[in-house]
Amino acid sequence: MDGDALADRDERANHKEVPAMTQPPTSSEAADLMGVGPRDLLASGFADALAPADAAALHDWLGARLDALRDCDGEERQERRRSRWSGPLPGSPMSGPGSPPEIA
Numbered sequence: 001m002d003g004d005a006l007a008d009r010d011e012r013a014n015h016k017e018v019p020a021m022t023q024p025p026t027s028s029e030a031a032d033l034m035g036v037g038p039r040d041l042l043a044s045g046f047a048d049a050l051a052p053a054d055a056a057a058l059h060d061w062l063g064a065r066l067d068a069l070r071d072c073d074g075e076e077r078q079e080r081r082r083s084r085w086s087g088p089l090p091g092s093p094m095s096g097p098g099s100p101p102e103i104a
Contacts, residue, residue, distance in 0.1 A: 045089040 025033060041047040049065075052058050069077065 031037070038047065038050050042050055052061050072080075
């Protein structure tokens with residue numbers, strides 16, 4: 001190898017690529033990168049239920065959920081919400097021993 005080839009090789013070895021500025025990932029892209037799926041959110045207590053993907057089934061499912069909320073007393077509904085979100089999620093480091101609920 002001649003002197004110029006050695007100099008080129010050394011320059012390439014010392015050159016560090018600088019990544020181009022990119023947009024931060026969307027929440028969906030970040031979840032995909034982290035491997036977080038709907039069942040993970042359900043198991044961790046972050047989600048209450050998995051909604052059906054089929055449009056007709058989703059319509060029925062949402063209707064039933066809304067009917068259940070409508071039938072619930074306002075004070076009771078607020079108390080449920082307060083108790084659910086006032087502490088750490090199940091399975092979080094602050095929640096102590098135990099594991100997330102089982103999912104079907």
